[in-house]
Amino acid sequence: MLTFALRRLGGTVIVLLTVSVFVFGFVRLLPGDPARLVAGPDATSEDVAAVRAEMGLEGSLLQQYVRYLGQTLRGDLGRSARTRQPVISEIGNRFMPTLWLTLAAMGWATLAGLVIGVISGVRRGRWQDQTAMVIAVSGVSFPSFWLGLLLIDLFSVRLGWLPTGGYEGWRSLILPSLTLGATVAAVLARFTRSAYVEVAGEDYVRTARAKGVPERGVIWRHTLRNALIPVITLIGLEFGFLLGGAIVVETVFAWPGLGRLLVDSVSLRDYPVIQAEILLFSTEFVLINLIVDMLYAVVNPEIRLR
């Protein structure tokens, strides 16, 4: 287990280095002059030159990359071209809100998705299955933008129970996480159902039932545990995506997350922030993959032996 983890960590470093080269080059391939965009429409060309010097865009691409790599390894992620604040604080201020939103959304979505998926799987073909799948398709089809505004209109404007948005206290987490989790829950429900149905047809499940294992044990210990593997992969992927920010939900609820930061930074070609965020997302994904692989081993002893 330990060698497994260490080998994976080594691979992680290589992945991150490759990502840093790609992002660095790719971001500079985008058309548009970052200094001009940041300086704004009222700026004369001398103003723009001043901004360009401030952004450190001199030197060849290789020189810039070496400077960037050196600074990053020393923990200096530079300053945002747009706000002049350190990138670390720009990202840091938005990391916790994004994490809370992700945890809350994934929390209820995983629970709801798994439960609905299992019920559908167990009662496949019957009315519980049909109803659950209709709800699931709706969840995937509702645009989160529309669902969010609907929830605001109902719970904030008409009922006055919850705030319309912003990041102040646990109450402001409810509507955004409901909106964000809706699609995830729906996808998880359908996926869990198919994974469950596939496993339920296996011989060992029939054997367990024939052996006399109570139905509850058949469902949870034998079927679900094996069906969980692909489901865990999906949960990990969704978690990773959400950690990258949820631009639509963040916009509708004025939630200070990493998604909007990335979009705003790309619009303004704010290189330091774009590079840092993408590096962060890659790191998160790699770590999540690592955790997911370890979870496989926990759920399925066969994997441990490999």
Place this chain on the structure above:
Amino acid sequence: MSQLFPRLILAAAFTVAGAGSAIAAKDLVIGVESNMPHLDPANTNDTLSQSVERTMYQGLFGFDKEMKLIPALAEKVDVDETATEFVFHLRHGVTFHDGTPFDADAVKVNLERVMNPDNHLSRRSLVSMVAHVDVLDPSTVKVVLSQPFGAFVNNMAHPGTFMISPKALAQYGKDIATHPVGTGPFKFVSFAPDTVKTTKNESYWKPGLPNVDTVTFKAVPESGSRFAMLQTGEAQFIAPLPAELVKPAQAIPSLDVVISPSIVARYLALNTMKKPFDDLRVREALNYAVDKTAFTKIVFNGYATTMDAPIPPNLGFYSRQGAWPYDPAKAKALLSEAGYPDGFSVELWGATSTLAKRAMEFLQQQFAAVGVKVTVVPLEAGVLTAKLWNVQKPEDATMQMDYTGWSSSTGDADWGLRPLLYSKSFPPNLFNIAYYHSATADAAIEAGLASADQSKRAAAYAQAQAIIWKDAPWVFLSVDQLIAGQSKKLSGVYYMPDGGLLAEEATLN
């Protein structure tokens, strides 16, 4: 279980009751559209951040709610006839929020800070023509320019030259951007890119102001959510309010919709160096081909006025020119005369926003009726600015038609004309993307800057506008109207024509 249930209900009820936050009577919350990246006025490029800075900072001069120039930290200014020497007589008894007195030394420190190229401040061009700043006595400052610049006093009203406490500048250095210390009606409390909080300045120099205890700016990008804030009372003023929400807002008895003029002009820039736009008749034809009234109705839901001069009415030295009436027959005749009886094909560039696309599609239809076949090409902001402003030589410009707009942040005709229509303003220097060059217009624009005498400047700009209107380097379209929503309990917050907000006189009943 039976005991728990009623207790849970009770707890839920208390939580829900507490959810409606009790806002103290005199706290103003303003809902705005975008984040405020930072609060250093000398480095700020967006009107919103400037509005926030205006609650805490002031300059030697300022603007009232109609963009008229008014004295602020300076009581008056003496200008010589060459428009190169400006003597500002400062107001007495003003202190910064940290207790430092406001005096001529503070003015010198601030102006030199923006002038200094090593500070890389993006608003440096406002003071790049300053040769030196002299302190004559604690309340008199003389600014000497290296060349005549009649609009210099307007530059002193621009947020880029707001006065920051010298003590705070020394203390915070670059971090002054997140710790504003000025002379304004409100003092800084806290900063986050989406929430800026300020509180009443008890020793503000204007008696009787401010009337509210706190002002908080909250960034809510989605207009539906912003409107919800106004409905729940979480905000008392929101700007902008999109045109589609005007009717629903007017239907709510506790809300008011405020519509005011702006200095944002929308027009179609034509590349006058390329065929067929080098022919005056073609440019005239295009102006006749567009029904401007229909344009304002369809694109802006009626919340815009037709342009009747190259600059909007609320800009200093505006001179009404008339109209280009809707006359498609005349347009076709002019096109035939110019050698295009069957019209021609052209690319129309513009931004990717919904409004821009709507405008471009409308223009496409109007031009099709006179035989001009338009291909609409919406371009992302970064790409658009690169293709328009980064072109090094006029021959290399690929723009044919560009749907665009402009707002002169100095409130003066100079910045509404010179960057766009002066022959020395071709990209990459400034923004004359129409590559318009007229010796007579150039002379008039230069005359406008050469003196600070109001009547001389007015005459020069009247002449410039007349020449430009006749030459039609643009298809002149519309001037935006600004729409804001506010609670009926609020008064004294103004949406200025440049899109900025004035909250100094805010009053909550």
